[in-house]
Amino acid sequence: MNDTLHISPIKTNFEYIKTMRSNISKIFSEIESKITALTYIYIELIRTHKNIDFTFGLDSFHFQNKLIELEYENIKKIFTGINNRMYGEYYKLYKMLQEYITKEVKDVKLLDQISQKKTYPIYKDLEPLKNYDFKLVIDMQQNIVHIIQLLSDFLIMKQRELANDSTHSEIGINIENIINYQYYSNALLSEKIMMFSRYLDTFHKHHNKYLSRLYLKSKMMLGIVNEDINLKQEASNINTKIINNKIITPKILTHSLSSINIEEENNIKKIIGYEDSDQNIQKEFNNILESFPLIHNEDSDQNIQKEFNNILESFPLIHNEGSEQNIQKEFNNILESFPMIHNEGSEQNIQKEPHFHSEYPI
16 A cells, blocks of 8 residues: 555645635635725714714615625625534544544554544534634644554555565465464555545545635625625725724735636526526626626636536526526626736726715725
């Protein structure tokens, strides 16, 4: 058995999971920044328009903000659920490894190396939204990989011992049954190592799917917010604000995180049956797209593209005669909110009357 056959890909895959979580957190930061700016605008409007006659108009703005906050809270809850699931799976695998080591590993030297005295918070299945520090997941994953590597090294040593004993048997020493048991024992250890490695591979597959889908949802929400409330985040006009005695400085996302690529755009169009939709739907869809910088396929992550395509394939196309005009219009507005950028990095400004004007850009 090759001792690096499964370890290296496991480490690489987990690094990708960590990067994906970090990207989602950055998108969350920008959404929070926009919500903070909208709250500030609302407070300023209340101060400016104290007359009760303005209440009716301000209520609409308040509800608009509340919808954004509700959607964001739902996305954050999904993120917490995914983190909880990740912690639970690694926790259970870690306990399984410790139990196997305690019961099956007899080598004292190996036991000293892999016996872990560190404890982690108990995972409870009845608390699916409990938030665990992701550093605990990282630490457990590293310990699990380390244990598997040590078990793999131990197996290689046992296979060498088997080879030496087989040599003794060939010259007439009657140790065939010892050799038979060694074959059996090594086979069990090998399969256990493979099983633990496959568990990690499965974790990475599932976690990548969960996070990739959440990443796409988060980007789409950001695009909808950008289209609905036209608050621009340019480096030249970032303002620091004080809300509830706290200094608030909105954050800026790079194009790689707040952008949409051509393939994603085309696949979204397939989902909604863009070509068969009426003009109102197409217009709303294009409005939403204009809020995102458009990047080319070679700049986008292949795992994200693959996951996005898998999602798209599960939807039947919607034809014009069966589609709701208001839904079509709203979707086109989302797409129109994406500004396009070229390969050279220059941004093509799309002239569009915003739905909301503010002196508080973020």
